[in-house]
Amino acid sequence: MAETVLLVDDEREIVAFMRDALEDEGYRVLCAYGGEQALELLSRKPDVVVLDVMMPGMDGYELCAAIREEASCPILFVSARRSEEDRVLGLMAGGDDYLVKPFGLREFKTRIYAHLRREKRDRAASDRFLRFGRLAIDGKGREVRLGETEVPLTAREFDILLLLALHPSQAFAREDIYERIWGLEADGDSATVTEHVKKIRAKLSAADAACNPIATVWGVGYKWQA
Known part of the structure; x- marks a missing residue:
């Protein structure tokens, strides 16, 4: 069964770019364009969440903390904000990784694969x-x-x-x-x-x-x- 990736970003072109790349690899992709929509899609039990930082309303850090109350899947931040402080804030909010925009498709897909592979190892134990x-x-x-x-x-x-x-x-x-x-x-x-x-x-x-x-x-x- 294909793994499910939840993409959360208010920029629809970027979501479409990531969605196409992941669907080409055989993943099932869910798309959300804001925090409330993302929280509703958690009921679909995504295997990994890809999350932007700068969004209107609930920002990525707040959303990440809210997701962590409901789900333990890997969360990968993708953001144009590149400072060390931004990375630290992402990790402290409950994120597992941080990728700076713009990024290459190969690295993006490899990070998704690596997080899912680690999850499979952890699940084998639990x-x-x-x-x-x-x-x-x-x-x-x-x-x-x-x-x-x-x-x-x-x-x-x-x-x-x-x-x-x-x-x-x-x-x-x-x-x-x-x-x-x-x-x-x-x-x-x-x-x-x-x-x-x-x-x-x-x-x-x-x-x-x-x-x-x-x-x-x-x-x-x-x-x-x-």
């Missing part, structure tokens, strides 16, 4: 179906169920749960979890991990009050205890 009593975690489908009840987790909540479940009994420091899930360049701190774990526990408990697989390791962080 695309596992894990079961702990009544708790089932579908790594490929990114779903969590307690018996017949689906537990609705955000993208980052799911990533935290899966990380811990794949390494039972291993204690993870909050800082380590933050770096693995948010990235080394993320603009925040490990306190957000605590808040996400609280939400995960609350959602699991709402489905089954006896389900509490995430243990607190005092002075360290968390581990999977199921």
Whole structure:
């Protein structure tokens, strides 16, 4: 099945240029010309997002942060802004790469391919179906169920749960979890991990009050205890 690329840029000629190049390589391409339209297309589960920085309304950095709340796929910025500060802002917002306009088609397609190849390697490790009593975690489908009840987790909540479940009994420091899930360049701190774990526990408990697989390791962080 062809991978799906979401292109987000308010310049329609540039979108058409990138779309044609990617479709020639066999990719399925979705096109958005602003932030709201891009967020609506996330339901189509793109495998990679290509995102401009300078757009009217919601700019690329704001949009990237919003996408990161819903999806963990690679995000590649393409922008005419070329300073080091712009690159850093893109990475801190949750981006994985930054390509300066104008760019060559060969480099553009190669970067898309490289990010998708890395995603396939990562998925090979996480695309596992894990079961702990009544708790089932579908790594490929990114779903969590307690018996017949689906537990609705955000993208980052799911990533935290899966990380811990794949390494039972291993204690993870909050800082380590933050770096693995948010990235080394993320603009925040490990306190957000605590808040996400609280939400995960609350959602699991709402489905089954006896389900509490995430243990607190005092002075360290968390581990999977199921």
